[in-house]
Amino acid sequence: MTPKSKAEAMALVAxxxxxxxxxxxxxxxxxxxxxxxxxxxxxxxxxxxVEDADEPVxxxxxxxxxxxxxxxxxxAAIILILGFAGASGYMVWKHxxxxxxxxxxxxxxxxAKQGVINLTSLNFDRAKEDVQRVIDSSTGEFRDQxxxxxxxxxxxxxxSKAVTEGTVNGAAVESMxxxxxxxxVCATSRVTNKPDAKDEPRTWRLKVTMADDGGQYKMSKVEFxx
Amino acid sequence: xTEARDGETDSAANKxxxxxxxxxxxxxxxxxxxxxxxxxxxxxxxxxxxSLYFKQYGPTQQTDxxxxxxxxxxxxxxxxxxxxxxxxxxxxDFATAKxxxxxxxxxxxxxxxxxxxxxxxxxxxLKTTARVVAAALSELRPDSAVVLLxxxxxxxxxxxxxxxxxxxxxxxxxxxxxxxxxIVKFDPI
Numbered sequence: 001m002t003p004k005s006k007a008e009a010m011a012l013v014a015x016x017x018x019x020x021x022x023x024x025x026x027x028x029x030x031x032x033x034x035x036x037x038x039x040x041x042x043x044x045x046x047x048x049x050v051e052d053a054d055e056p057v058x059x060x061x062x063x064x065x066x067x068x069x070x071x072x073x074x075x076a077a078i079i080l081i082l083g084f085a086g087a088s089g090y091m092v093w094k095h096x097x098x099x100x101x102x103x104x105x106x107x108x109x110x111x112a113k114q115g116v117i118n119l120t121s122l123n124f125d126r127a128k129e130d131v132q133r134v135i136d137s138s139t140g141e142f143r144d145q146x147x148x149x150x151x152x153x154x155x156x157x158x159x160s161k162a163v164t165e166g167t168v169n170g171a172a173v174e175s176m177x178x179x180x181x182x183x184x185v186c187a188t189s190r191v192t193n194k195p196d197a198k199d200e201p202r203t204w205r206l207k208v209t210m211a212d213d214g215g216q217y218k219m220s221k222v223e224f225x226x
Numbered sequence: 227x228t229e230a231r232d233g234e235t236d237s238a239a240n241k242x243x244x245x246x247x248x249x250x251x252x253x254x255x256x257x258x259x260x261x262x263x264x265x266x267x268x269x270x271x272x273x274x275x276x277s278l279y280f281k282q283y284g285p286t287q288q289t290d291x292x293x294x295x296x297x298x299x300x301x302x303x304x305x306x307x308x309x310x311x312x313x314x315x316x317x318x319d320f321a322t323a324k325x326x327x328x329x330x331x332x333x334x335x336x337x338x339x340x341x342x343x344x345x346x347x348x349x350x351x352l353k354t355t356a357r358v359v360a361a362a363l364s365e366l367r368p369d370s371a372v373v374l375l376x377x378x379x380x381x382x383x384x385x386x387x388x389x390x391x392x393x394x395x396x397x398x399x400x401x402x403x404x405x406x407x408x409i410v411k412f413d414p415i
Contacts, residue, residue: 074260074261074264077264077265077267077268078264080268080271080272081264081267081268081271084268084271084272084274084275085271087275087278087279088271088274088275088278091275091278091279091282091283092278092282094283094286094287095278095282095283095286098286098289098290169395169397169415170364170374170395170397170415171364171374172362172363172364172365172372172373172374173362173363174360174361174362182362183362184360184361184362184374184376186374186376186395186415203395205360205376205393205395207360225359225360225376225393226393
């Protein structure tokens, strides 16, 4: 080996050492980068956890202990609320229906009672008005028939020289259709202007068909139940 | 993992709370609004339903058309049983009638049949058959009712073997006793 080559060799060694050092430094840097990345990752997770800790502790711990319950609690509650609302709506509707029916029944009974009172309370002194009142509280078939015989009827009442007063003993709806209904009316008529009259009070068992006439229930048929 | 599940639950249950990172949960005095409202709504709707059921629906159902028909039938059957008897089957007829009656009227009927009807029926061979020609419900409450009946009664006796027909109208008051509608008052009008 020549000195020159020796010097050369020394230089080569130094170069190799330098290269090795460089490689070592790179490796260290890589390790450091990896560690830094790991730390960053951990720091991120930690940061999340810290952020989550702002939420109420109770909710978080409940969720952790009952994952299924928490998952279904709200949908179940909403279904329950909808169910309750539906049931309430149905019951309110049913009640309104029943109330309407009751009001209709009351109107029918009141109309039938008044019609029968008009029919059984006749004063010979004002027969025309009384008969007109009966016509006014009737409709349909009964009204037509009664109107046709009104003149005869007025004469009979006038000739009787009687004042009769009708009272209703009992009235109830027997059956109800959409636009008409049958009402039983038990009524008594008494002659009031002849105290010594031999006319006994007369009791009538009637079956009155009521029909809707412009929002008002009027008599469309009056049957005597013998 | 926990985060992912939390997010899913929230979005399924309520979108308002689905993005806790972006929008803070709505709170009022430190109480979370959405769960609080859900709980409140559940309780309020549940309470409303219960109160409607017991205060309105129950009584309404107890006076529905089905019950009305039952009451009218019970009143008619009871009246026919009460007014129909023949001397050869008096005890059986009275027993049948009694099964339709209740309260003071039952005691009155017992007394009346023992003292008056039974001797008369036997002595005069009184036989009577009643028929309801029309019936209508006058009043209906969950535990009581009034029924208006038109009754025809045919009577024969030793003295007058030809059937005698009599007509009457009766207001029958009914009461619900152990689920059965029984006659507690019988007023001819």
